Amino acid sequence: MSKIEGVIMDWAGTAVDFGCFAPVNVFVDIFKNAGIEVTMEEARGPMGMLKIDHIRAMLSMPRVSGLWENKYGRSFDEEDVKRLYAEFEPALMASLSEYTDPIPGVIETVQELRSQGLKIGSTTGYTSSMMEVVISGAKNKGYGPDHVVTPDDTNSYGRPYPYMIYRNMEELKLSASWKVVKVGDTASDIQEGIQAGVWSVGVAVGSSEMGLTEAEYQELSESEKEAAITKTRQTFMQHGADFTIQTMSELPQLIERINGMLAEGKRPGCKG
Template identity: 65%
Template structure:
């Protein structure tokens, strides 16, 4: 049958934790603990990656790298990354349970997809231990995908590598990549989808890329909301997204559009 058979979602910033707040707070805090202030933008730039890789990427930023050398008289090394990650993991684990609320329209959209016989998978930049907390909290609030996988099970090859998507396809019995849709809220998510050959879809509202919590978003004027959404769409399309939806309520209609494209012989990235 020439139609979408599986949708693979990201977690924080896509299906739960509007604005992807939990990890951002932790990244800012661990750098503050070692005497370096990073900006919100710097903390968010590598979002979607394996968290240890995320920390390393921040350290490699020219401004942060210079601050580190000035403070410690040397370049950072693997031991420094490990120490920062250890601090990060402790802080995040203590706060994760507070950030498992489903993002608006997620529950209704997942229910619709399941009614269409579509399987629901998921990937993340969190570890297995982190996900145990997130999965339980989300399930208690109505969201539970058919499968979830972390970089712990792909030899720490997280995004933008495609292996977590392939693990989902294996577990869910999905045969071909062009019948699968990946939905995420970061550039790393988009590249994960592109590199795996599935339809790569970005979601704007609630995303880490947009970078605001739900109260901040709701307080914006209609014009400001439209401008923020447009900026996010431009970033995702530039990164290679096949499509970008404003929020999850638009996904069912997009799935129908992709079904038509599949029927016409179109494939992702073309």
């Protein structure tokens, strides 16, 4: 039957940690400790990638690379990447348990999808040891997918490679990529979905791409909220998303729409 069989969700910024703040603050701090002042936008740019890849991507940004060369008189090398990551991991682990609250609407949405017989998988830019903290904290607060895959399970080939999605499909017995929806909050999430051949969906509210805490978001006027959502959705579409949703609560209705498209013979990428 041509219907969606499973949803694969990102973690931070999609399912938990509104605004995806746990890693961002640490990225800013470790660069500051190295004498390099990075912006929040630069720290968020590669969000969703395996964290050592994220650091490498930040160091490759023209402005950051220039600051590094000015300070150290040379380009960064792989040893610099490793040193920064060695500082990043313990700093993140120390605070990670504080960032496991499910984003509003996620628990109810997952319950509704499960009631319709869908499987819930997940991928992440966190390592397995990091995810032990996140999974435990989120489970205690009512959220848990059917399966979790980290880059450690795919020989450190994280996003935008599609392998974490494929591992979920194998474990959850999902029969075809076009019967799978991937939901995430970053450009690398969108790219992961595209390269796996699944329906790629970006969620705006609570996303790293929007970059606001829940309190900051709620303090916005209605017109300001609308502008922030529109800007975030446009970014996802520019990176090739099949669809965007405002919040996770809209996902069941979107899946109904996709099922209608599948019945017409349409597939991911058709922009139907």
